[in-house]
Amino acid sequence: MTARPTTIRELRDSGWESRSVKEEIRTNAISRIASGQPLFTGVVGYDDTVLPQVENALLAGHDIIFLGERGQAKTRVIRSLTGLLDEWMPIVAGSEINDDPYRPVSKHAIDLVAEHGDDTPIAWVHRDNRYGEKLATPDTSIADLIGEVDPIKVAEGRYLSDELTLHYGLVPRTNRGIFAVNELPDLAERIQVGLLNVLEERDIQVRGYQIRLPLDLLLVASANPEDYTNRGRMITPLKDRFGSQIRTHYPLEVETELVIMEQESRSWPARRLGGHPDGPSVDVKVPSYLGEVIATVSHLARSSSHVNQRSGVSVRMSVTNLEAVAANALRRGLRAGETSAVARVDDLDAMAASSGGKIEIESLDDSGGGAVFDHLVRGAVLTVYKERVAPETTRAVVQAFEEGAVADTGEDVPSAQLAALVDSVPALRVPVEALTEGDQSVPAVAAAVAFVLEGLHLSKRLNKDTSAGGWAHRSTYRAR
Numbered sequence: 001m002t003a004r005p006t007t008i009r010e011l012r013d014s015g016w017e018s019r020s021v022k023e024e025i026r027t028n029a030i031s032r033i034a035s036g037q038p039l040f041t042g043v044v045g046y047d048d049t050v051l052p053q054v055e056n057a058l059l060a061g062h063d064i065i066f067l068g069e070r071g072q073a074k075t076r077v078i079r080s081l082t083g084l085l086d087e088w089m090p091i092v093a094g095s096e097i098n099d100d101p102y103r104p105v106s107k108h109a110i111d112l113v114a115e116h117g118d119d120t121p122i123a124w125v126h127r128d129n130r131y132g133e134k135l136a137t138p139d140t141s142i143a144d145l146i147g148e149v150d151p152i153k154v155a156e157g158r159y160l161s162d163e164l165t166l167h168y169g170l171v172p173r174t175n176r177g178i179f180a181v182n183e184l185p186d187l188a189e190r191i192q193v194g195l196l197n198v199l200e201e202r203d204i205q206v207r208g209y210q211i212r213l214p215l216d217l218l219l220v221a222s223a224n225p226e227d228y229t230n231r232g233r234m235i236t237p238l239k240d241r242f243g244s245q246i247r248t249h250y251p252l253e254v255e256t257e258l259v260i261m262e263q264e265s266r267s268w269p270a271r272r273l274g275g276h277p278d279g280p281s282v283d284v285k286v287p288s289y290l291g292e293v294i295a296t297v298s299h300l301a302r303s304s305s306h307v308n309q310r311s312g313v314s315v316r317m318s319v320t321n322l323e324a325v326a327a328n329a330l331r332r333g334l335r336a337g338e339t340s341a342v343a344r345v346d347d348l349d350a351m352a353a354s355s356g357g358k359i360e361i362e363s364l365d366d367s368g369g370g371a372v373f374d375h376l377v378r379g380a381v382l383t384v385y386k387e388r389v390a391p392e393t394t395r396a397v398v399q400a401f402e403e404g405a406v407a408d409t410g411e412d413v414p415s416a417q418l419a420a421l422v423d424s425v426p427a428l429r430v431p432v433e434a435l436t437e438g439d440q441s442v443p444a445v446a447a448a449v450a451f452v453l454e455g456l457h458l459s460k461r462l463n464k465d466t467s468a469g470g471w472a473h474r475s476t477y478r479a480r
């Protein structure tokens with residue numbers, strides 16, 4: 001900071017040139033695109049769909065509105081835009097609205113420059129502080145966004161006609177930066193009208209004053225494509241003023257959803273969980289095939305006629321389901337006194353709680369909702385089973401059960417008991433080794449055995465009897 005210019009004269013001598021925020025973003029975007037660097041980090045699944053549209057909008061200098069259901073990374077994309085700003089930006093020292101030292105617009109900055117000229121002190125603002133965001137709520141006021149008279153300043157002796165009595169709102173305070181409005185339709189329509197000048201004339205007007213402050217900012221907003229909550233709507237003139245409207249979407253492939261789950265979840269793929277450092281702890285792992293099941297549940301829900309598609313099925317459901325399954329495996333491991341736990345198909349029951357608030361099932365009664373979700377889980381298990389287990393590797397397993405083999409699974413069944421089935425039913429070894437992918441630990445083998453047995457049941461090749469016992473459900477697999 002000490003090496004940067006501290007006055008307008010030093011700034012001019014350094015060769016710094018003023019430019020609009022959209023030109024600044026455009027120039028930095030051009031540099032990244034030309035060098036092959038990504039414009040955003042942490043945004044997965046949009047490389048061929050959403051991000052090219054965002055690049056076009058930024059290169060065109062457009063204000064942007066993102067349309068998409070919940071959990072589609074709209075806010076993450078918006079907040080990532082700050083990475084395209086210059087790291088540091090000079091302002092007139094003490095300015096509340098980031099006045100350009102060469103072109104001040106507030107009375108404070110204009111008076112300061114008039115008094116000191118090229119000796120006017122300047123300050124430097126980091127790009128992280130050039131971003132403003134407002135979650136739209138019905139009680140948001142014009143004063144929040146644009147500004148209002150500050151009664152404290154009036155009480156100090158200033159006249160109402162004095163511009164210095166103004167308290168600037170969030171929009172002018174983000175001058176020469178990026179301002180975002182999340183869930184824009186939630187703003188009352190009369191408040192939305194207050195944004196019209198910002199988008200078109202690029203200025204604000206505060207009531208009771210003959211004042212216009214020309215602003216320099218990029219305005220970005222997010223909204224749901226359909227008003228499924230009946231909270232409000234976006235007025236047509238405001239829609240018209242956004243240069244680009246970009247539609248987001250959920251992950252198109254299960255593989256993409258898995259990458260997002262790995263990125264966002266605190267429990268993937270392995271984590272040492274427990275209480276006090278000196279207390280018990282368990283190494284928990286969610287095998288890849290079970291991760292695919294969790295992701296597939298969300299994908300099946302997004303195409304199910306029993307799920308409200310206007311509400312959407314957020315990727316957050318996949319992430320929290322993964323965490324819930326890992327937590328259930330941890331609980332099971334602690335109860336069994338094991339130091340290592342691998343999530344099993346039995347742990348998928350924990351997803352009922354983590355999915356409850358993230359999926360809207362259209363059913364005539366509460367029991368129907370549970371049945372629909374169970375159907376989605378079974379469908380996901382069967383889908384992944386067919387993809388990961390070759391049919392020819394299980395024929396001998398079915399034959400062994402037809403000859404009298406019986407297997408018990410459940411939360412209260414120790415891993416060693418399940419893994420021992422590979423010795424009593426040797427035909428299980430081939431499909432189990434394909435699932436464990438080299439991990440021959442007892443918990444990993446036990447989890448693979450449970451998955452193969454459940455897959456055979458859902459494929460109608462084995463019977464399954466389930467009964468509740470103690471703190472866990474017990475399932476018994478036998479020949480049909």
